[in-house]
Amino acid sequence: MSEATNEVLLELRDIKKWFPVQQGLLGQLLGRDQKHVRAVDGVSFAIRRGEVFGLAGESGSGKTTTGRVALGLERPTAGQVIYDGTDLASLSSEELRRLRRRMQVIFQDPMASLNPRMSLGRSIGYGLEIHAPEMDADARRDAVTAMLERVGLAPANFFYNKFPHQMSGGQRQRAVIARALVTEPDLVLADEPIAMADVSVRALLLDLMNELKREMNLTYLFITHDLATAKYICDRVGIMYLGMMAEVAELRELYTYPLHPYSQALLAAVPVPNPHERRTEAMPEGEIPNPINPPSGCRFHPRCPMAQARCAEEVPVMRELRPEHQVACHFAESNLP
Amino acid sequence: MAMTTVGEKELLVQVRDLSVTYHTRLGSLSAIDGVSFDLYKGEILGLVGESGCGKSTLGKALMRMIAPPGEISGGQIVFDGEDIMAYDDDQMRDFRGRRVSMIFQDPLTSLNPVQRVDQHVVEAIQVHEPKTPVQAAMERVRALIEGLGIRENRLKDYPHQLSGGMRQRVMVGLGLVLNADLIVADEATTSLDVIVEAKLLDEFKRLRDEYNLTILMITHNIALVAQIADRIGVMYAGQMAEIGDVTEVFDEPLHPYTDGLLRSVPNIKLDEREELYKMGGEPPNLTHPPSGCRFHPRCPQAMPICSELEPALLEAKGRGGHLVHCWLHEPRPEGWEGE
Numbered sequence: 168m169s170e171a172t173n174e175v176l177l178e179l180r181d182i183k184k185w186f187p188v189q190q191g192l193l194g195q196l197l198g199r200d201q202k203h204v205r206a207v208d209g210v211s212f213a214i215r216r217g218e219v220f221g222l223a224g225e226s227g228s229g230k231t232t233t234g235r236v237a238l239g240l241e242r243p244t245a246g247q248v249i250y251d252g253t254d255l256a257s258l259s260s261e262e263l264r265r266l267r268r269r270m271q272v273i274f275q276d277p278m279a280s281l282n283p284r285m286s287l288g289r290s291i292g293y294g295l296e297i298h299a300p301e302m303d304a305d306a307r308r309d310a311v312t313a314m315l316e317r318v319g320l321a322p323a324n325f326f327y328n329k330f331p332h333q334m335s336g337g338q339r340q341r342a343v344i345a346r347a348l349v350t351e352p353d354l355v356l357a358d359e360p361i362a363m364a365d366v367s368v369r370a371l372l373l374d375l376m377n378e379l380k381r382e383m384n385l386t387y388l389f390i391t392h393d394l395a396t397a398k399y400i401c402d403r404v405g406i407m408y409l410g411m412m413a414e415v416a417e418l419r420e421l422y423t424y425p426l427h428p429y430s431q432a433l434l435a436a437v438p439v440p441n442p443h444e445r446r447t448e449a450m451p452e453g454e455i456p457n458p459i460n461p462p463s464g465c466r467f468h469p470r471c472p473m474a475q476a477r478c479a480e481e482v483p484v485m486r487e488l489r490p491e492h493q494v495a496c497h498f499a500e501s502n503l504p
Numbered sequence: 505m506a507m508t509t510v511g512e513k514e515l516l517v518q519v520r521d522l523s524v525t526y527h528t529r530l531g532s533l534s535a536i537d538g539v540s541f542d543l544y545k546g547e548i549l550g551l552v553g554e555s556g557c558g559k560s561t562l563g564k565a566l567m568r569m570i571a572p573p574g575e576i577s578g579g580q581i582v583f584d585g586e587d588i589m590a591y592d593d594d595q596m597r598d599f600r601g602r603r604v605s606m607i608f609q610d611p612l613t614s615l616n617p618v619q620r621v622d623q624h625v626v627e628a629i630q631v632h633e634p635k636t637p638v639q640a641a642m643e644r645v646r647a648l649i650e651g652l653g654i655r656e657n658r659l660k661d662y663p664h665q666l667s668g669g670m671r672q673r674v675m676v677g678l679g680l681v682l683n684a685d686l687i688v689a690d691e692a693t694t695s696l697d698v699i700v701e702a703k704l705l706d707e708f709k710r711l712r713d714e715y716n717l718t719i720l721m722i723t724h725n726i727a728l729v730a731q732i733a734d735r736i737g738v739m740y741a742g743q744m745a746e747i748g749d750v751t752e753v754f755d756e757p758l759h760p761y762t763d764g765l766l767r768s769v770p771n772i773k774l775d776e777r778e779e780l781y782k783m784g785g786e787p788p789n790l791t792h793p794p795s796g797c798r799f800h801p802r803c804p805q806a807m808p809i810c811s812e813l814e815p816a817l818l819e820a821k822g823r824g825g826h827l828v829h830c831w832l833h834e835p836r837p838e839g840w841e842g843e
């Protein structure tokens with residue numbers, strides 16, 4: 168599956184993204200301390216050129232915010248994003264805009280991502296108008312038509328003049344993919360790109376994304392809550408919990424030897440489509456806590472079956488316990504095979 | 505009316521030839537077309553299918569909650585021996601809630617934002633049993649809520665203060681407090697995270713075992729059905745394509761649609777299903793459904809008869825209780841000259 172190289176395309180170093188919580192008037196008058204939602208709180212990882220890096224976790228884990236920071240759509244509160252050797256923070260907004268041609272996004276809801284009043288051809292060509300102003304109208308039309316065919320919206324002339332409401336959900340998602348890829352990016356952030364599609368359509372879209380990645384030498388940052396789907400596209404996976412990275416490893420390695428108790432629970436919770444393999448593992452207590460006031464020490468400790476006194480006091484650092492397999496847990500050794 | 509039993513199993517609901525039609529500007533749309541199935545007491549039946557197959561409409565039709573421009577255009581629903589199609593509005597209101605409770609995907613839209621959790625439950629009791637004093641109702645709420653994994657101090661919370669999983673538990677509680685026999689869960693776990701979802705599924709199983717509750721689980725997530733259901737019904741284009749014991753259907757699906765659908769479900773287990781099956785085509789437009797079997801334009805095994813005549817939902821040979829709606833498993837009708 169993998170065309171991954173050893174060259175790092177994108178690196179996140181100790182990224183933090185805190186959002187201020189809106190305070191009431193009374194709070195302001197009394198000079199209460201400004202509170203923050205710590206959506207992302209010290210995340211580091213690197214994506215290699217040609218690989219599909221999956222960022223997985225539950226709602227509120229910070230995976231989407233991390234993705235947005237990674238693409239420069241959101242400025243981090245602290246930390247660095249290094250894209251192809253350049254620190255995004257060192258770029259002017261003009262330079263950042265030029266760089267965006269090489270980084271594109273595919274979102275979950277295709278209906279919300281396409282302008283209902285623009286024909287497909289215009290929607291897809293719009294990215295070129297902005298990122299490739301040197302192209303004339305004819306060249307743009309040719310590029311869009313070629314892209315439509317590439318994503319399976321053929322005959323392209325037929326789809327060129329269609330509007331989003333005239334297409335099926337699967338076709339719309341193909342259109343969104345076409346729009347992201349028409350500027351010939353290197354890196355594509357795919358945020359739950361197929362979560363809304365039916366199973367039969369999902370298989371086709373995954374196939375398309377894999378194929379386009381090969382043909383166009385793409386690198387994907389694939390954000391998902393669905394670890395079963397991740398199996399069909401990701402090379403490596405990072406598991407996030409409450410704004411922190413819990414574990415990073417190659418997909419097969421992670422699914423076979425999850426070392427973090429949270430990864431273990433998350434993997435065990437995924438329903439297996441086989442009535443002969445029903446889950447027997449118990450699920451962790453409680454629910455994901457409030458990111459305004461995260462638990463001390465390891466953020467998973469209040470729910471962790473392995474938790475000890477140290478876990479409430481000391482934040483675990485990422486350690487490499489097996490080749491290319493890092494985990495942030497004080498007691499991960501006891502889960503080694 | 506006498507209780508009907510089939511083998512060991514006690515029948516709760518009998519749906520016969522149920523049809524739901526929506527009258528739209530573009531013509532009549534048959535969202536449900538002659539669906540028949542049974543629900544037994546204490547079972548979990550998983551109803552699956554892709555968007556637009558009619559699974560949600562079927563759930564609503566069971567409670568006669570189809571609003572205009574839609575209507576139940578034919579068929580019979582017998583609940584615990586009584587024909588609910590003959591119920592008047594008062595009887596229907598009592599039936600909904602007391603006998604059947606429905607849980608939807610988004611509990612925030614089902615709960616009143618300005619009512620506390622306990623008020624919801626007390627109201628539900630008092631609507632159906634007006635003479636119950638608040639004190640007695642509260643006692644019942646307390647007894648129940650603990651078992652659902654909601655701490656008593658959450659009873660005074662408003663819906664927005666609860667997490668998604670907690671809200672769904674409250675919805676389940678609203679059904680249980682009136683001792684409903686049937687819970688229709690329509691994508692009830694779809695908006696939840698996997699761990700919360702897994703816990704709610706454990707809850708469903710426990711409730712079924714404890715109260716002999718019947719659960720109709722409507723979902724697009726086929727893996728969930730494999731995990732908790734006793735039987736599975738697969739719908740396609742408003743019809744029941746196949747229904748039977750969950751292990752039997754997963755091990756040996758008879759309908760080509762079921763087969764394709766099951767093979768396209770991602771499986772997290774490594775070394776299993778490394779390639780997903782890719783089904784061609786898309787579900788048909790139900791204002792103009794295909795002739796014959798509605799699946800024939802997409803069917804890899806279509807035969808000449810499939811586009812001509814509609815098959816019936818029949819028990820497959822040698823498969824007790826495993827019904828399939830497909831010509832591959834049915835004798836040709838008399839006078840059929842093709843093939």
